Amino acid sequence: MANVSPRPALVVVDVQKGLDDPKLGRRSNPDTEKNIAELLAGWRALGLPVFHIRHFSREPGSPLNPEEGGDVRFKDEAAPLSGEAVIEKRVNSAFIGTNLEERLRRTGIEKIYICGLTTNHCVETTTRMAGNLGFETFLVSDACATFDRAGPDGTPHKAEDIHAMTLANVHGEFAAVVETRDALAAAERPAA
Amino acid sequence: MANVSPRPALVVVDVQKGLDDPKLGRRSNPDTEKNIAELLAGWRALGLPVFHIRHFSREPGSPLNPEEGGDVRFKDEAAPLSGEAVIEKRVNSAFIGTNLEERLRRTGIEKIYICGLTTNHCVETTTRMAGNLGFETFLVSDACATFDRAGPDGTPHKAEDIHAMTLANVHGEFAAVVETRDALAAAERPAA
Numbered sequence: 001m002a003n004v005s006p007r008p009a010l011v012v013v014d015v016q017k018g019l020d021d022p023k024l025g026r027r028s029n030p031d032t033e034k035n036i037a038e039l040l041a042g043w044r045a046l047g048l049p050v051f052h053i054r055h056f057s058r059e060p061g062s063p064l065n066p067e068e069g070g071d072v073r074f075k076d077e078a079a080p081l082s083g084e085a086v087i088e089k090r091v092n093s094a095f096i097g098t099n100l101e102e103r104l105r106r107t108g109i110e111k112i113y114i115c116g117l118t119t120n121h122c123v124e125t126t127t128r129m130a131g132n133l134g135f136e137t138f139l140v141s142d143a144c145a146t147f148d149r150a151g152p153d154g155t156p157h158k159a160e161d162i163h164a165m166t167l168a169n170v171h172g173e174f175a176a177v178v179e180t181r182d183a184l185a186a187a188e189r190p191a192a
Numbered sequence: 193m194a195n196v197s198p199r200p201a202l203v204v205v206d207v208q209k210g211l212d213d214p215k216l217g218r219r220s221n222p223d224t225e226k227n228i229a230e231l232l233a234g235w236r237a238l239g240l241p242v243f244h245i246r247h248f249s250r251e252p253g254s255p256l257n258p259e260e261g262g263d264v265r266f267k268d269e270a271a272p273l274s275g276e277a278v279i280e281k282r283v284n285s286a287f288i289g290t291n292l293e294e295r296l297r298r299t300g301i302e303k304i305y306i307c308g309l310t311t312n313h314c315v316e317t318t319t320r321m322a323g324n325l326g327f328e329t330f331l332v333s334d335a336c337a338t339f340d341r342a343g344p345d346g347t348p349h350k351a352e353d354i355h356a357m358t359l360a361n362v363h364g365e366f367a368a369v370v371e372t373r374d375a376l377a378a379a380e381r382p383a384a
Binding site: 091092093096120121124125128129131132133141149150151152155157161162164165166167168169171172173174177 | 283284285288312313316317320321323324325333341342343344345347349353354356357358359360361363364365366369
């Protein structure tokens with residue numbers, strides 16, 4: 001292909017202040033924001049492409065619904081720098097109702113690393129679609145987190161178990177699961 | 193809208209003989225095929241639209257890769273009747289690389305019931321996308337099944353736990369989780 005880049009993109013999903021709302025309950029992985037900040041610092045130092053995904057929910061009760069006062073600002077650790085791509089979305093997948101796929105294709109990007117919030121919803125849906133759309137996709141497991149959640153029958157699930165099941169479901173099927181240090185090491189040798 | 197149908201579609205995902213391959217290991221919910229047959233009988237009796245999704249994998253080792261001798265035929269319980277829609281796909285999501293969305297939109301279908309194999313991969317990915325694309329989506333939980341699977345760190349997960357986590361992840365976010373009897377009852381009163 002004429003325009004293929006070995007440069008991996010970093011896709012940071014929904015790292016927004018509204019997701020600190022206490023009504024969301026107990027969250028997993030308190031190191032998420034620190035690891036995302038490390039990923040961003042590494043990508044920026046290497047001049048690699050970064051895409052910030054920002055959610056504007058239309059769902060009643062969502063802490064990211066701006067019509068209900070949801071705080072859609074980026075968290076400090078994940079704030080975009082001037083000139084970095086920011087893509088707004090309305091549903092879980094960063095590929096639906098956006099030009100993310102077109103922008104990745106246009107610049108020949110084939111390899112993407114995904115991190116952010118929450119593991120099992122916006123991150124996982126974006127990861128599943130990225131893999132199915134043919135991107136070489138990596139999910140950075142320690143740079144994601146989620147919340148406790150009950151099943152439709154009321155069965156409680158711990159955030160850590162939900163997170164682990166996302167990793168099991170996507171690994172080898174839609175993406176490779178890696179950690180922050182793996183992603184940073186890979187970014188330094190993008191043609192490998 | 194000009195062309196909106198209250199008629200719900202049934203989307204049957206990947207109910208193919210190759211998924212009986214013993215190498216897939218232990219499966220959940222032996223009643224899946226019986227329940228899918230009941231859904232099909234109900235939809236057909238009411239003259240409601242049915243979409244059969246058929247997977248042709250390109251993945252090495254997939255029991256649905258026809259290039260490796262995978263048996264891609266439909267299981268007897270889910271065989272399409274003459275005139276029913278059959279849509280071939282190459283990846284997990286029935287919406288990627290197919291005209292499923294276009295066909296649903298063209299006929300004004302807004303409500304879809306999804307069942308089939310496997311809960312956490314093709315069914316779940318199709319369900320997530322259906323919800324994010326704006327369809328009113330229902331996942332028929334007792335007409336789906338999956339297999340035991342290990343996480344990236346080797347942690348074993350039982351098929352029943354994987355299935356339950358899919359239900360927890362999609363319910364109220366991408367779809368409503370229902371059972372076969374609920375789906376059949378709803379199909380009889382489509383304008384409700």
